[in-house]
Amino acid sequence: MSKYYPPIHNESKFHCVHCGVYAQQKWGKLYFYNSNNSPGFDYSKCDHCNEISFWYDGRMIVPCEAPVPPAHVDLPEECVEEYNEARDIVARSPKASSALLRLVVQKLMLALGEKGKNINDDISALVKKGLPAQVQQAMDYCRVVGNNAVHPGEINLNDTPEIAHNLFNMINFIVDDRISRPKHIENLYNQLPEGARKAIEERDR
Numbered sequence: 001m002s003k004y005y006p007p008i009h010n011e012s013k014f015h016c017v018h019c020g021v022y023a024q025q026k027w028g029k030l031y032f033y034n035s036n037n038s039p040g041f042d043y044s045k046c047d048h049c050n051e052i053s054f055w056y057d058g059r060m061i062v063p064c065e066a067p068v069p070p071a072h073v074d075l076p077e078e079c080v081e082e083y084n085e086a087r088d089i090v091a092r093s094p095k096a097s098s099a100l101l102r103l104v105v106q107k108l109m110l111a112l113g114e115k116g117k118n119i120n121d122d123i124s125a126l127v128k129k130g131l132p133a134q135v136q137q138a139m140d141y142c143r144v145v146g147n148n149a150v151h152p153g154e155i156n157l158n159d160t161p162e163i164a165h166n167l168f169n170m171i172n173f174i175v176d177d178r179i180s181r182p183k184h185i186e187n188l189y190n191q192l193p194e195g196a197r198k199a200i201e202e203r204d205r
Contacts, residue, residue, distance in 0.1 A: 004069035004169075007044070009058040017066050018051035030054075064088045068168040072175040074183065076111040079104045087168065094157040094164035095149045101167045102146025105139070108171070112178055119143045135177050138170045 005014045005022060015022050024047040029038045044053050054062040068090055071083045086100035102119075110116035114125055123131075123139045131139075145167055148155045157164045189197070 006067040006069075007053065007060055009055055009060075015069070016046040016049060016051065017053060017060070017063055018046060019049035020070050021046070021048040023048035059091075064091070067091055068165050069172060072172040072180070074180045075171070075175050076108065076179075078111070079107045082107070083168075083171070090161070090164060090168075094161040098146050098149035098157055098164045098167055101142065101164075101171060102150060104171060105142045105146060108174065119147075132177070135174060138173050141170050142167055142174075 005011075007014045007017060010027060011025065013022060013024055016025075025044040026047065027042060027044050030041040030043060031038050040057055042055050044055065045051070046053075053060055060066075066087050068087055070087070071080055075083060082100045082104045086097040086104070089100075090097035106116050106119055109119060109122040112122075112126065114122035116122065119139075120143060123136060123143065126139075127136055145155065145157070145163055147153075149157055149164075155163060
């Protein structure tokens with residue numbers, strides 16, 4: 001997965017919230033009609049899609065500020081709505097965003113063949129099936145931070161929003177490892193000649 005560069009005021013390049021492409025941004029100010037006075041609004045225009053984003057006082061206001069990466073292309077469809085909603089509100093309420101992402105993780109467990117009722121039990125079951133340690137740690141990060149948003153504990157997500165921001169990266173990492181990579185390998189394997197695949201199946205019986 002490539003690194004995500006969130007929109008930052010007056011940056012010359014970042015990932016456009018409209019098209020998702022890392023692209024050059026052109027900046028301009030908004031002025032009162034027939035006046036040289038600027039009310040503090042400016043805009044950025046993406047060189048790739050030509051869409052415009054409006055900013056006020058250094059913050060993107062239209063569309064909603066989204067300082068986190070978009071959903072992985074292979075995120076299960078049943079998870080996308082909550083992921084995007086969490087992305088829309090993370091700048092305003094990291095706690096509410098994290099609570100939504102906890103639901104995304106729960107649905108993701110179902111997509112990975114687990115029960116989806118208790119995330120901790122599901123992670124334990126996946127570990128017994130050979131889940132790599134890095135992926136287990138990513139899942140537990142999502143479980144602990146997301147649970148903290150629902151049942152406040154030692155982590156104050158409003159004081160440390162970067163912890164909530166990392167949830168998006170962790171979820172995309174899990175999807176990439178558990179869904180995208182196996183799918184990619186399976187597609188490559190299916191391109192082998194049928195005779196070669198049959199010989200492999202015979203060998204493994």
